[in-house]
Amino acid sequence: MSGSHHHRRPQTPQELRTAALETVLIERGLVSTDAIDAVVDRFENEIGPRNGARMVARAWVDPAYRERLLADGAAAAAEFGYGGMEGEQIRCVENTPEMHNVVVCTLCSCYPWPILGIPPVWYKSPPYRSRVVREPRAVLAEFGLELPDGTELRVWDSSADLRYIVLPMRPEGTDGMSEDELAGLVTRDCMIGVAVPRAGAVAA
Amino acid sequence: MDGAHDLGGKQGFGPIVREQNEPPFHEPWEGRVHGMNLASDVGPAFRWSIERMGAIEYLTTSYYEHWLASMERNGVESGAFTQEELDAAAAGVAAGEPVPVRVDAETVATALRRLSPHDEAGFEAPPPRFSLGDRVTVARRASPGHSRCPAYLRGAPGVIESVHAPRPILDVYETEGGRIVPQAWYTVGFRSTDLWDDPGPAHEVFVDLWETHLEG
Numbered sequence: 001m002s003g004s005h006h007h008r009r010p011q012t013p014q015e016l017r018t019a020a021l022e023t024v025l026i027e028r029g030l031v032s033t034d035a036i037d038a039v040v041d042r043f044e045n046e047i048g049p050r051n052g053a054r055m056v057a058r059a060w061v062d063p064a065y066r067e068r069l070l071a072d073g074a075a076a077a078a079e080f081g082y083g084g085m086e087g088e089q090i091r092c093v094e095n096t097p098e099m100h101n102v103v104v105c106t107l108c109s110c111y112p113w114p115i116l117g118i119p120p121v122w123y124k125s126p127p128y129r130s131r132v133v134r135e136p137r138a139v140l141a142e143f144g145l146e147l148p149d150g151t152e153l154r155v156w157d158s159s160a161d162l163r164y165i166v167l168p169m170r171p172e173g174t175d176g177m178s179e180d181e182l183a184g185l186v187t188r189d190c191m192i193g194v195a196v197p198r199a200g201a202v203a204a
Numbered sequence: 205m206d207g208a209h210d211l212g213g214k215q216g217f218g219p220i221v222r223e224q225n226e227p228p229f230h231e232p233w234e235g236r237v238h239g240m241n242l243a244s245d246v247g248p249a250f251r252w253s254i255e256r257m258g259a260i261e262y263l264t265t266s267y268y269e270h271w272l273a274s275m276e277r278n279g280v281e282s283g284a285f286t287q288e289e290l291d292a293a294a295a296g297v298a299a300g301e302p303v304p305v306r307v308d309a310e311t312v313a314t315a316l317r318r319l320s321p322h323d324e325a326g327f328e329a330p331p332p333r334f335s336l337g338d339r340v341t342v343a344r345r346a347s348p349g350h351s352r353c354p355a356y357l358r359g360a361p362g363v364i365e366s367v368h369a370p371r372p373i374l375d376v377y378e379t380e381g382g383r384i385v386p387q388a389w390y391t392v393g394f395r396s397t398d399l400w401d402d403p404g405p406a407h408e409v410f411v412d413l414w415e416t417h418l419e420g
Contacts, residue, residue, distance in 0.1 A: 009300060014231070014272065015231075015233045018237055019233075020293040020296075021279075021293075022303050023301075031311060035239070035311040035314070036243055037239070040236070089324070107352065120226050124267045129211040130214040134212070134399075139220065158412065159354060160389055
């Protein structure tokens, strides 16, 4: 819980504005202190890319789940109890040996919160948002991902109510791994599409 | 609106700067802003308020500063609170007054419901004008309000990849005080070679667009 703000005097302009806004919302009865605390707690402790990683690992070991995930990402997320704001509608796009997918929101920073959490700053920043629709291969190379020649590339610009997640390919050499171990290979970046899972790598 | 937020295809922003082991919130105030936004409703113009920050301010402030600016503006415009209240609270905070505490289980429950799976309302709208595989052209004319049609697509030819059940077009919702106009929307595929004259291998770009954004 980030309750420390109640005890420390705001210092920066951002802290002062935040405290002023919170004061007005509380005085107006538009929000409560414990509701803000609860939301912060959820995003700091429960909602994050481990959720999406569990879905990906399930899809790798359970072909019926993979079908359901590709048919309706939000319903497949709800099977794990994940859902809600910025994840009411989710489309899962699948990488294949012939096709790689990468996700962006050029107008804002739309992102499937319930399964990936808060987007990283780079995802929200002008360099990524401006470049990945136009020069995705150069952007992926910057992330250390060189696609084989001839791989088709699809960029998904989430401009409306649909949020996107990439289903990466299961890496070679993972045959004996459990679903939990597989989930450990799936990083946030793999589900945005700027990385691919590697056997032996461990998700941050 | 042709604001600085409409970044797709723009050049000159340099390399992507990444941070290892990034926390959800870098400072406690960011979490407070996130929590306040999700646990309250200060008006329908969240993104439209960000887009009117001004180009220089937008590009030189952080994500949660955008949210803060949006909530301040959106709340005043919608009548959720007044600028005078905000100014008075800011003066009080600067003078050392603590943020008041309000505990309310119902507000907590409402906020947490928003963060859990829930059924979405369905919307009635005229039947979709376009079908799977139709060739379409993105409208060339730009709207002065909030728009979910990125500028880099204007006038571009595309192909309907998916047809979605009607949803309120957010251009109208945000610009016109929350007015609900359900409309068919589509995932539309574009060839990069129809968008830019860049060298190198081509790719495809898929964008979700409402019917307003498309011409037959």
